[in-house]
Amino acid sequence: MKIATWNVNSLKVRLPHVLDWLAAQQPDVLCLQELKCDNAAFPAAELASAGWHAAVNGQKTYNGVALLSRQRAEDVQADLPGMSDDPQKRLIAATFGGVRIISAYFPNGQALDSDKFAYKMDWLKALEDWLRAELARHPRLVLAGDFNIAPTDADAHESWPPGTIHVSAPERAAFARLLDLGLQDAFRLFAQPEKSWSWWDYRMGAFRRNIGLRIDHLLVSDALRPSCTACTIDRPPRALERPSDHAPVVLELA
DNA sequence: ATGGCGGCTCGCAGCCGA
Numbered sequence: 001m002k003i004a005t006w007n008v009n010s011l012k013v014r015l016p017h018v019l020d021w022l023a024a025q026q027p028d029v030l031c032l033q034e035l036k037c038d039n040a041a042f043p044a045a046e047l048a049s050a051g052w053h054a055a056v057n058g059q060k061t062y063n064g065v066a067l068l069s070r071q072r073a074e075d076v077q078a079d080l081p082g083m084s085d086d087p088q089k090r091l092i093a094a095t096f097g098g099v100r101i102i103s104a105y106f107p108n109g110q111a112l113d114s115d116k117f118a119y120k121m122d123w124l125k126a127l128e129d130w131l132r133a134e135l136a137r138h139p140r141l142v143l144a145g146d147f148n149i150a151p152t153d154a155d156a157h158e159s160w161p162p163g164t165i166h167v168s169a170p171e172r173a174a175f176a177r178l179l180d181l182g183l184q185d186a187f188r189l190f191a192q193p194e195k196s197w198s199w200w201d202y203r204m205g206a207f208r209r210n211i212g213l214r215i216d217h218l219l220v221s222d223a224l225r226p227s228c229t230a231c232t233i234d235r236p237p238r239a240l241e242r243p244s245d246h247a248p249v250v251l252e253l254a
Numbered sequence: 255a256t257g258g259c260g261g262c263t264c265g266c267a268g269c270c271g272a
Contacts, residue, residue, distance in 0.1 A: 009260080009261065010260090010261055010262080011259095011260085012261095013260090013261075022260070034261090034271085036262065059262090060262090060263095060271075061262050061263070062262080062271090079269090107271080108270080108271060108272060109272090110270085110272085146272095148271095148272070157255095159255060160255085160272095161255080161256090165272070166272065199272065201255085201258095201259075201271095201272070202258090202260055202261095202271095203256095203257070203258050203259050204255070204257085204258060204259090204260035205257085206255090207260095211255080212272095213272070215272075242260090245259085245260080245271085245272080
């Protein structure tokens with residue numbers, strides 16, 4: 001089983017890249033984030049023509065997540081139960097072949113003294129609380145998405161200011177609490193090149209200079225860990241014309 | 255590295271992302 005995650009930064013703009021990537025990579029499930037379109041504007045027909053089902057939790061302008069798959073999604077859930085008043089569309093979960101797969105777009109947080117950072121930490125707490133129950137219901141589980149957290153110093157270019165957004169101690173502690181629920185960072189189950197990033201700023205030639213962060217992750221439950229055979233960051237899409245600023249991350253399960 | 259890019263919007267400037 002092949003599961004991937006990709007923050008596309010506007011599905012409308014990136015649809016040609018996504019269709020090409022799906023055709024070439026043939027994943028079982030692709031978790032998308034930052035659709036920036038509502039459910040009515042979601043390009044379901046174009047995807048269906050290529051043979052892909054979609055479970056969508058869309059939002060205009062910001063956020064928006066989806067699960068694309070060859071098999072139809074089962075037991076679809078949108079949003080975090082603990083954030084029922086939150087209008088931001090950041091999570092969708094469904095079951096595929098007995099594996100629970102979550103596509104999540106974690107809040108950015110902007111800066112540690114921002115209201116958006118408080119929201120990020122609240123969201124992380126709600127995720128942790130829900131995930132504990134979700135893991136009990138679904139031992140075979142993958143939490144995939146744009147976490148907006150670089151979990152260790154090896155996951156951020158040295159130029160990223162220590163202690164700031166994406167690398168701060170409270171964010172990393174929240175990430176560690178997710179692992180404590182019985183999850184593994186699939187990327188780190190395998191030997192990887194140094195300076196492996198999943199996001200590069202559009203500005204200042206960051207991709208060409210390989211200045212970035214590893215903030216897109218696939219966390220696998222303990223029950224799935226023995227099945228993991230590979231996890232890689234697929235850089236070439238970041239080099240396309242008019243790319244997303246994120247690259248896909250791909251997990252292979254035996 | 256703090257801006258520079260690129261997406262969005264009852265748009266033509268400002269917000270947001272990371």
